[in-house]
Amino acid sequence: MLSASSYRKFVRGRNRPVWEEDPNPAGLVVKALVLVAIVAAVLFPLYTIVLTSFSSQTDVTRAGGLVTVPGTLSLAAYEQILSGGIVTRATLVSIGVTAVGTALSTVVSILAAYGMSRPGSLWHRPILFVFLVTMFFGAGMIPTYLLVSNLGLIDSYWSLILPTAVSAFNVLILRSFFMGIDREILDAARVDGASDWLILGRIVLPMSKAAIAVVALFYGVGYWNAFFNAMLYINDNAKWPLQLVLRSYVLQGVTLPGSGTGQVDVDDGAVTGLPVKMAVLVLAVIPVLLVYPFVQRHFTKGVILGAIKG
Amino acid sequence: MSVHVESRTGAPGERAEDGRRAGRPPAPPSRAPGKRRKISLRARLRRDGALLLMVLPAVALLTVFAYVPMLGNVIAWQDYSPYTGFLDSPFVGWWNFERVFTNPLFLDAVVNTLIISAFQIVLFFPVPIALALLLHSVLSPTLRTTIQSIVYLPHFFSWVxxxxIFQQIFGGAGYVAGRLRDAGYTGFDLMTDPDTFYLLITAQVVWKDAGWGIIIFLAALSTVNPNLYEAAVVDGAGRWRRMWHVTLPALRPVIVLLLILRLGDSLTVGFEQLILQRNAVGVGVSEVLDTFVYYQGVVNGDWAFAAAAGLVKGIVSLILVLAANRVAHVFGEAGVYQRAER
Structure with missing residues (x-):
């Protein structure tokens, strides 16, 4: 049996401040249950969706929908969607748009943020104002659509990148971070004859990896997750990104014409073809899950800087 | 409230500076801040030219894709047709705006937008605060950061x-409906039920963003001086009194600021979230200002009318946001604009 003193040690833990009273056991249990419920609310849907995507059609039919208990695992759903149909093409489109877009946006934003980060530099206030205005007033969907259309970008992949390439919010996050760098280092480098390009490349960038990682993640997730721009600007469904395929094929249950998903019969209820649908969903989530662990620890720094320092 | 930024003072830089102090004359006086005004424009251009060049690509992109469309709003005063273009379409005064304000569907969209905003302010806004307090009370750092990583995650999933996911869990052929069918109940489908639609979309926002919302509150909580708690204990304050008299006052500035900014953003509700569910649940409850603009303009081709509706929304939003910032000021918080301006 647990002795009184070791019980006390156990419930107090190592991290409880000395002045705090002993925890109330009932309170601890309630708190633990609430936390478990919250974590489960996030993880259970992901678990059952991933499991269903790896399950055989028989297991799905027996479960009457999403599978919660592992049965026969199979890769059939993934083989089907990755064998060159519209989902394969859409995945490649999404990867391409995300890679090019993230690179472009991140580079342009770093340059802009550094360009506005030195106090007292020429015209930095009016330039900052140009960025701030876009945070408060958007031109609206219709004029933007007409512009993109007049530029001849309909059905071009650039229509998925250029209109959202610069986010003033992300630029300001980077600018705050750059402004937090010790001025004396930068001034010393300038006195030694370093140009601004050299200072940015050799001093500022190496010191700002965390902020840049967070901003690149924000841009990357933005491009990967965007579906409405594609809905507006891309009419040719051979050029659709993955999110739009997910919407039509999985959410709305439309069989896509001229596509590799044609052989999947999605019309007779939601159960048939469910593994394939869930595999498309998993495909749309995977990149986020892959990048997330590496960037996640920098969030607090990056986000708070943006939110609080503006 | 300020957040400490870790700035690693690079050793090479310091050494370079020491070397300069020892061997070379001090920096040229022209760089001293007090003398800035006396430098000629040409000298400043030479000094800051590289910085201007760096800003150029971003400014160019914003000019083309943010500012030119602002001018494109001129079609709201025209009888616009894509074939004649905005240069040749005839001006019709305020006709499009008159049509907007007398359109019953527009008024429905305004009402729906405000209802959804109200739902989210009442039912979503307090959740991250409560969640932050709960997580803050978890003492083990490992457990706390693990839970944090998990609850932040849904923020990075797209609305699609x-x-x-909600359709698969709560839809007519979803998980919950399946379990209910096993138990003998049929006809459960939250995704197409207009009566519970506002609760459903609020639940979706909670699932996606409540975890992410705690970041800012956790940061505020971590700045509270522990001595305050100790002093409160000495004064005989229990757990709840400490929360009321120490923790919540520390959060108050952040809560007030975020609430005001959210109120200023009332006309903007999740556009992508709603357009995805509009067909399933029906226009009656799900049409908001942004979806209205999309369907009237892009789908029905009434460009000028939709542009006028979008412009009304944009201008009213701008006024609300600026007013919100002003109010935030009155409460002693630097608003978003001043924060960035410094």
Missing amino acids: IVVT
Whole structure:
């Protein structure tokens, strides 16, 4: 049996401040249950969706929908969607748009943020104002659509990148971070004859990896997750990104014409073809899950800087 | 409230500076801040030219894709047709705006937008605060950061994914409906039920963003001086009194600021979230200002009318946001604008 003193040690833990009273056991249990419920609310849907995507059609039919208990695992759903149909093409489109877009946006934003980060530099206030205005007033969907259309970008992949390439919010996050760098280092480098390009490349960038990682993640997730721009600007469904395929094929249950998903019969209820649908969903989530662990620890720094320092 | 930024003072830089102090004359006086005004424009251009060049690509992109469309709003005063273009379409005064304000569907969209905003302010806004307090009370750092990583995650899923997940769980052929069917109940489908739609979309927002929302509150909580708690204990304050008299006052500035900014943003509700569910649940409850603009303009081709509706929304939003910032000021918080301006 647990002795009184070791019980006390156990419930107090190592991290409880000395002045705090002993925890109330009932309170601890309630708190633990609430936390478990919250974590489960996030993880259970992901678990059952991933499991269903790896399950055989028989297991799905027996479960009457999403599978919660592992049965026969199979890769059939993934083989089907990755064998060159519209989902394969859409995945490649999404990867391409995300890679090019993230690179472009991140580079342009770093340059802009550094360009506005030195106090007292020429015209930095009016330039900052140009960025701030876009945070408060958007031109609206219709004029933007007409512009993109007049530029001849309909059905071009650039229509998925250029209109959202610069986010003033992300630029300001980077600018705050750059402004937090010790001025004396930068001034010393300038006195030694370093140009601004050299200072940015050799001093500022190496010191700002965390902020840049967070901003690149924000841009990357933005491009990967965007579906409405594609809905507006891309009419040719051979050029659709993955999110739009997910919407039509999985959410709305439309069989896509001229596509590799044609052989999947999605019309007779939601159960048939469910593994394939869930595999498309998993495909749309995977990149986020892959990048997330590496960037996640920098969030607090990056986000708070943006939110609080503006 | 300020957040400490870790700035690693690079050793090479310091050494370079020491070397300069020892061997070379001090920096040229022209760089001293007090003398800045006396430098000629040409000298400043030479000094800051590289910085201007760096800003140029971003400013160019914003000019083309943010500012030119602002001018494109001129079609709201025209009888616009894509074939004649905005240069040749005839001006019709305020006709499009008159049509907007007398359109019953527009008024429905305004009402729906405000209802959804109200739902989210009442039912979503307090959740991250409560969640932050709960997580803050978890003492083990490992456990706390693990839970944090998990609850932040849904913020990075697209709305298509979130809505699809909800459809698979709460839809007519979803998980819950399946379990209910096993137990003998039929006809459960939250995704197409207009009566519970506002609760459903609020639940979706909670699932996606409540975890992410705690970041800012956790940061505020971590700045509270522990001596305050100790002093409160000495004065005989229990757990709840400490929360009321120490913790919540520390959060108050952040809560007030975020609430005001959210109120200023009342006309903007999740556009992508709603357009994905509009067909399933029906226009009656799900049409908001942004979806209205999309369907009237892009789908029905009434460009000038939709542009006028979008412009009304944009201008009223701008006024609300600026007013919100002003109010935030009155409460002693630097608003968003001043924060960035410094």
